[in-house]
Amino acid sequence: xxxxxxxxxxxxxxxxxxxxxxxxxxxxxxxxxxxxxxxxxxxxxxxxxxxxxxxxxxxxxxxxxxxxxxxxxxxxxxxxxxxxxxxxxxxxxxxxxxxxxxxxxxxxxxxxxxxxxxxxxxxxxxxxxxxxxxxxxxxxxxxxxxxxxxxxxxxxxxxxxxxxxxxxxxxxxxxxxxxxxxxxxxxxxxxxxxxxxxxxxxxxxxxxxxxxxxxxxxxxxxxxxxxxxxxxxxxxxxxxxxxxxxxxxxxxxxxxxxxxxxxxxxxxxxxxxxxxxxxxxxxxxxxxxxxxxxxxxxxxxxxxxxxxxxxxxxxxxxxxxxxxxxxxxxxxxxxxxxxxxxxxxxxxxxxxxxxxxxxxxxxxxxxxxxxxxxxxxxxxxxxxxxxxxxxxxxxxxxxxxxxxxxxxxxxxxxxxxxxxxxxxxxxxxxxxxxxxxxxxxxxxxxxxxxxxxxxxxxxxxxxxxxxxxxxxxxxxxxxxxxxxxxxxxxxxxxxxxxxxxx
RNA sequence: GGCACUGUGGCCGAGUGGAAAGGCAGAGGUCUGCAAAACCUUUUAUAGCGGUUCGAUUCCGCUCUGUGCCUCCA
Numbered sequence: 001x002x003x004x005x006x007x008x009x010x011x012x013x014x015x016x017x018x019x020x021x022x023x024x025x026x027x028x029x030x031x032x033x034x035x036x037x038x039x040x041x042x043x044x045x046x047x048x049x050x051x052x053x054x055x056x057x058x059x060x061x062x063x064x065x066x067x068x069x070x071x072x073x074x075x076x077x078x079x080x081x082x083x084x085x086x087x088x089x090x091x092x093x094x095x096x097x098x099x100x101x102x103x104x105x106x107x108x109x110x111x112x113x114x115x116x117x118x119x120x121x122x123x124x125x126x127x128x129x130x131x132x133x134x135x136x137x138x139x140x141x142x143x144x145x146x147x148x149x150x151x152x153x154x155x156x157x158x159x160x161x162x163x164x165x166x167x168x169x170x171x172x173x174x175x176x177x178x179x180x181x182x183x184x185x186x187x188x189x190x191x192x193x194x195x196x197x198x199x200x201x202x203x204x205x206x207x208x209x210x211x212x213x214x215x216x217x218x219x220x221x222x223x224x225x226x227x228x229x230x231x232x233x234x235x236x237x238x239x240x241x242x243x244x245x246x247x248x249x250x251x252x253x254x255x256x257x258x259x260x261x262x263x264x265x266x267x268x269x270x271x272x273x274x275x276x277x278x279x280x281x282x283x284x285x286x287x288x289x290x291x292x293x294x295x296x297x298x299x300x301x302x303x304x305x306x307x308x309x310x311x312x313x314x315x316x317x318x319x320x321x322x323x324x325x326x327x328x329x330x331x332x333x334x335x336x337x338x339x340x341x342x343x344x345x346x347x348x349x350x351x352x353x354x355x356x357x358x359x360x361x362x363x364x365x366x367x368x369x370x371x372x373x374x375x376x377x378x379x380x381x382x383x384x385x386x387x388x389x390x391x392x393x394x395x396x397x398x399x400x401x402x403x404x405x406x407x408x409x410x411x412x413x414x415x416x417x418x419x420x421x422x423x424x425x426x427x428x429x430x431x432x433x434x435x436x437x438x439x440x441x442x443x444x445x446x447x448x449x450x451x452x453x454x455x456x457x458x459x460x461x462x463x464x465x466x467x468x469x470x471x472x473x474x475x476x477x478x479x480x481x482x483x484x485x486x487x488x489x490x491x492x493x494x495x496x497x498x499x500x501x502x
Numbered sequence: 503g504g505c506a507c508u509g510u511g512g513c514c515g516a517g518u519g520g521a522a523a524g525g526c527a528g529a530g531g532u533c534u535g536c537a538a539a540a541c542c543u544u545u546u547a548u549a550g551c552g553g554u555u556c557g558a559u560u561c562c563g564c565u566c567u568g569u570g571c572c573u574c575c576a
Contacts, residue, residue: 021506041576054576085574094574177505180571186504187572206572233574255576259506262575287507288570299574327525328515333508333569340514343526350525353540389516397516401524411541479535486537497539 003380003427006068009387015251016331016393018259018283019179023393026282028250034070035249036062037241037280039258040132042079043113044098047120048303049321049336050289050296054255056322056441057286057330057394059126061251063439064390075244076129078117080110080136082220083233084212093230096219106220110136120306123318125441131244135236139222142231142239145273146210154272158201160213160227164265166206169272176268179283180260208265210235234265241279242270252280257295259285289325290335304336319443320345326396326440347404352444354407355436358429361410361417377409377416379424383431390439403435463494474501 013026028034038058041047065072082093099106146162149155154169155162166184170176177183184206209232214221221228270279288295296303309316324344328334389398436442470485486496
């Protein structure tokens with residue numbers, strides 16, 4: 001296996017497919033292309049860390065396929081249609097509600113939180129998707145698809161709303177529930193069983209809406225063959241994913257909380273329209289980020305935003321939060337904790353120190369060019385191990401353990417490194433950078449650990465002069481003064497680490 | 503009630519039918535004017551009960567525990 005030849009690595013990627021419950025060999029539909037669709041946010045509030053986890057996880061998938069040389073089309077939607085807070089007819093939609101609270105037009109709310117969404121993800125160093133379609137930008141396409149479903153008798157209109165007919169669909173395709181393994185007759189809904197006009201309207205309570213009639217108070221509405229209304233939640237994803245990726249594409253992703261009913265309904269709609277057996281070959285679901293042991297969720301109030309991550313007046317750089325998130329596998333539950341962040345921060349600096357050291361090794365002149373094989377460290381094997389870890393359903397925690405192993409060798413075994421050829425060290429350096437920066441998407445922090453302090457220019461100059469002064473005093477062996485300055489600086493959060501005096 | 507998943511040292515978190523990664527903390531050390539940092543070494547773990555097997559943490563069954571979904575949600 002030639003490490004520089006990515007074909008071998010490309011042919012050995014395994015992905016856990018939620019649809020089958022198994023890890024499967026990844027085989028793209030078109031050899032050189034990968035199509036990914038990920039469900040994006042409803043833009044009516046600042047996204048919280050739980051949302052970020054999912055987008056960071058898929059950012060890694062996107063980065064990895066790109067790194068391997070695939071042409072990736074990553075589509076992630078923006079839900080900017082105000083869906084109802086619950087299925088009751090008199091319910092208010094989330095965007096309207098927010099616009100009432102903030103005194104803005106619904107589309108102002110959408111604009112504000114779309115910008116915020118991009119800003120937050122940018123802070124986390126996630127790459128923008130290839131296409132980011134909005135639900136409001138695809139009303140016509142959604143209406144077309146709904147009409148198609150009506151034509152196929154898989155949907156029916158009632159009082160200006162259109163519902164997906166699950167019983168008819170199941171009779172024809174018998175596949176509702178294939179993703180979530182739910183059986184329709186076993187589903188229940190306590191709230192809807194109480195007198196609700198929606199239940200009366202629907203033929204079956206599991207039927208879901210494709211188009212909803214707009215009440216007078218519903219500001220966001222569009223003309224349709226069934227009167228003024230707005231599209232249902234699931235139809236936008238079926239419409240936009242297939243518009244940009246084709247009737248069947250490679251990977252469909254999202255948070256595990258969307259698996260049912262959202263993804264199940266997306267799938268049903270797609271099968272109903274295109275009459276294929278599937279919508280995406282691989283369904284990936286990221287697990288939840290919990291806080292106090294419970295899922296982070298806007299509606300319950302149990303969530304943390306980026307601004308909330310401050311402890312003892314200390315904030316964490318977003319790249320530390322990213323590293324914290326990546327240290328657990330995307331399918332595992334991860335509980336947010338400050339101790340976890342502190343641990344991640346220390347580990348992060350350990351890796352960064354190693355990368356700095358390695359950089360110096362690689363710039364040194366070396367004469368040897370042969371690959372160095374030792375019983376303790378084999379660079380080629382190490383690179384393979386790293387790729388194998390990612391290839392095994394994106395096992396990033398395992399990859400990180402290999403990175404720590406490498407950093408351990410950088411720190412510990414200068415004899416090993418001295419025996420290595422120049423090409424090996426360059427290779428090592430190159431792949432450390434690939435893994436840490438290109439794939440994990442971590443960033444170097446330009447300032448020291450105290451970077452979070454808002455420091456004015458004058459203050460910075462003052463500190464620099466004080467430190468310079470202290471160095472002079474240390475050279476004069478004026479320990480009392482230099483220790484005092486160190487202590488005073490530590491009170492304002494600036495810690496000094498002395499080297500040996502020359 | 504149904505479906506899906508989970509349980510690993512003090513904490514966080516991987517993997518595996520054949521001597522259990524890694525990080526943090528703890529302990530010891532190197533370095534240092536001192537301190538810190540950095541680095542090195544190192545102690546401690548597979549929820550319980552059965553079964554399959556030469557051998558189970560891994561596979562199967564049961565019990566207990568926790569989580570998500572069956573309104574809106576990443």
